[in-house]
Amino acid sequence: MNLMLALIVFSPLLGILVLSLMPKMQESSIKLVGILATLPALVLSLAVFSQYKNGTELFAYNLKWDWIHFGMSEGVFEIPFELGVDGFSLIMVVLTSILSVLAAIASLHIKKEWKGYFMLFLLLEVGMLGVFVAENLILFFLFFEITLIPMFFLIGKWGFHEKEKAAYSFLIYNGLGSAVLLIVIMVLFARTGTSNIDVLQQLLTADAGHARITDNVKMGLLLALLVAFGVKLPIFPLHTWMLRVHVQAPPSIVMLHSGILLKIGAYGLIRFGMGIFPEQFTSIAWLLATLGVVNLLYGAFLALIQKDFKMVLAYSSISHMGIVLIGVGALNEAGIQGAIFQVVSHGLISALLFFLVGIFYERFHTSEITKLGGMAKGMPITAGFLLAGAMASLGLPGMSGFVSEFMAFLGLFDAMPVLAAVGCLGIILTAVYLLRAVLGMTFGKAQREFTGVSDISSFEWAPVLVLVALIVLIGVYPSVLSEPLQATLETIMLGLGG
């Protein structure tokens, strides 16, 4: 039995344990422990990743313990504790562990109650890692819920002016979303007696599966999944909660929120929606692609008129998640690969941009575009990285955003060329709103005194350099992602019957 995945998921708990024994006021050592506690998961997940690249089969990491049993002899319901990864989820685990370390570094800007903050932060990491390694739906749901509670407190306690409102609207939306998800899981479980994802896939796609659940119910379940994950992604019009979170939560938490938590929506749609209900998924692909184009354009148009840079980034996230939907809706290899690339790429890019927000917010206590004008004069390096982040976000070739955007559109042009052509308007709009915002902050006449303001400093270098390096690496050498994904993609395509 390979304990690797369990170690990865639960290693942050060690940090929580240590933190709980520490006195409240030891700021620097609490921060140090908080950062150190995120490292084991990173080291271990990178180890798994490199072993996989060197030819180790992923099922070697599967882990299964008996956990819960109930029911009578002819219908035993089993919920084992089972962990496992495929190419896609492994990449998500690596992404999560990388961003967790970087967000922990960004948390050095946190001003109060560090002990509680880092304990919740680490618990959040457990939840996020668990979501991607859970092999059955119930475990997935459990970890999914674990992410909600720390997030609620992290927003509500350490956020900005309207933090409570943001926290509640986060909880209500995500709570409703997970309630819907729970219904889907329970129906599947009750009908089939299992919640193992792979087993469900086989049961429901095999012909015998029709008897267990009728096609209509399957469609209903898929639509329910779409709502549940649509809240998370978010899909228009279920998106307003995430705007508040983007603006009100501390930037270090938004790095994780925008970088990982939103991606659970995409992960769920691809892994469960596409995996368990391939037939029904195919028949609503047009809907997803359309919603994708709507998301892309709606987010872009609204990002165009925002005054606060955080709002620009929030709408930009909506817009970029549209590309995930576009790729998924294209339903071919190019599209799905593009969607997964976009999940990773946007995770890195939005983490970079929010880290930079953290840097100048720390110095100027504002993220309003007009108040920051001419920043390049006083903080040339920060301004340079902001521009690099914007370029990555608007899909400049040589950076990760281009590869994903290109593949998603490549896929959609094969499936629905007219819709794709409409979507291409988003490519222009993205450039417009990002340049408007970033040039508005960095170029032009200096709006304030920059004397005595330090440019990017010591610890702030590390996350920025790591993120830029990863973004460029994927942009220049995309095989680093596409190779580990190959097998997973083939399985998905097989399920879709293509």
Added chain:
Amino acid sequence: MENAWIIPLFPLLSFLFLLLFGKKLKENSAFVGILLVGISFVYSLIVLFERFSQPTYKAEGTWLSIGDVQLTAGFEVNQLNALMLVIVSLVSLLVHTYSKGYMHDDERFHVFYAYLGLFTFAMLGLVLSPNLLQTYIFWELVGVGSFLLIGFYFYKEDAKKAAKKAFIMTRIGDVGLFIGMILLFWQVGSFEYDEIFAAVETGSISTGMITLTAILIFIGAVGKSGQFPLHTWLPDAMEGPTPVSALIHAATMVAAGVYLVAALFPLFTASETALMTVAVIGAITAIFAASIGLVQTDIKRILAYSTVSQLGYMMLALGSAGYVAGVFHLMTHAFFKALLFLAAGSVIHAVHTQNIEEMGGLWKKLRVTGPLFLVGTLAISGVPLFSGFFSKDEILISAWVHGNIALFWLAVIAAFFTAFYMFRLFFLVFTGEARKEIRNVHESPSVMTLPMVVLGVLAVVAGYVNTPWFGTFLGDWLVEGNEALGHGHVEGPAWIMIVATLVSLAGIFLAYLMYGKKSLSRDWLSSRAPVTYSVLYNKYFIDEFYELTIVNITKFFSLFLKYIEVFIVEGIIKLVVEVVQTFGKTGSRVHNGQVQMYGTVAFVGLAVLFVIFAVTGGYFG
């Protein structure tokens, strides 16, 4: 030739090195940049000479696989690529050298050189690309290099606006290229130029599709090459430092659109509609921009409109199936226009103004810049024996022979305009008296004049590689082994050359009368036809038109969506919140501590479950 891929890497190295260590090197950064680009230039020359004797070389490897499809990256050295390598690296080298003097004392000197390196890398990468996807990748990177350099003086509002405008306007074109490229991919199954041409030749793509993709790709070229109606960014791009204008907005990047059409020439020739579109847009741009150039007063903007107009000529040539004429003019224009911009930079360097109304009498003071500027002016005006004369002649012949008679005459009128506005510029700047007191005028240092001398020589002699008198070496070589590109030299009626010469001389003579001898009033146009003058002076109000329509519609639509967001979407949320709250309140009212209440609820719940069980015969479903 096997190692030609290394050519773009030297400027990339320069970029990375200066980004990291430039701050310490200060003005020594120039040496790093010059040295590395110099290596690229020497190696480009070697590659060009190797290409004279050897066949096309191509090497590729897998870049990204999507299912069974392998997308490749690599490089190719064919005639066009080899020629472009030399042009780009040469002009870049000269601009690198010149900037050492021009940018002297700028506190971001090293940043400037870093950006120049980035741009040169992207441009060299573009011309080596063997497939459409890779071309697109470098195409965008070139755009970023241009954007950074236009916005180099980032603290100036105008520079910020110009940089943003350049990026967005070209991106509008790029989306055309993006769509065209992808549509072509799904037809051919590959981005490789070779395979695209093969598919076009065997007829496996419908004519309609060829036309559609060719025009979409041409939209990309329209954006990059500042063709009407996406030209407005190019004159504004003059906000960048002048050496940048010489390198990017005259000789190399803006020529990338022309290069793209040339590189995909067999695709365009397969559709008469696409070819015609290229020719018409080219001719319209040529005369339209030239007419604006007639009345402008900013030295760099006149040159910018002149560039737009000359690029129009190149497009007209390509659209008239004149492959050689287009590429030939691309080359000669690169030399004489870079010369003109560098000379203009030298003038600005000396007098610290860009307004030609304020200049005058500089011939005596700028003894090197003056004659070199004259050489460039003669070349662009198409005066016989200078390089522009031969290439422009080829274009006119192509248009005539291809049957684009109306476009031919437009081009002739544009040639008249060109000669006029260029000599208007020359006379106003270099002859007469200064109209505003200008002190301390001195000639630029040799680090600036030397590159100009090199370009001056090329502006004279570059035409002789392809003349009807001494042989059409360039043309024959360019189309060698590829029938799809047409003939090396197109025979045309001899009178065209005479007409072209007369027209240029007439333009020069008129300019002389008005601005040299001053026997004709300078205000002739503005007093006789104030409306026409105002329309020309305000560039046909195109910027204003875009502001009124596209920009405002976009803003309006954004606001409209904002109201939807605030009232409808948020409204739904309020509803949801209400429902949750009501539910919660109802729930808490049930918890009133009375056992009877709990019993009732439990009983009702059980009853509901029984009903569900009875109706469905199971749990759910």
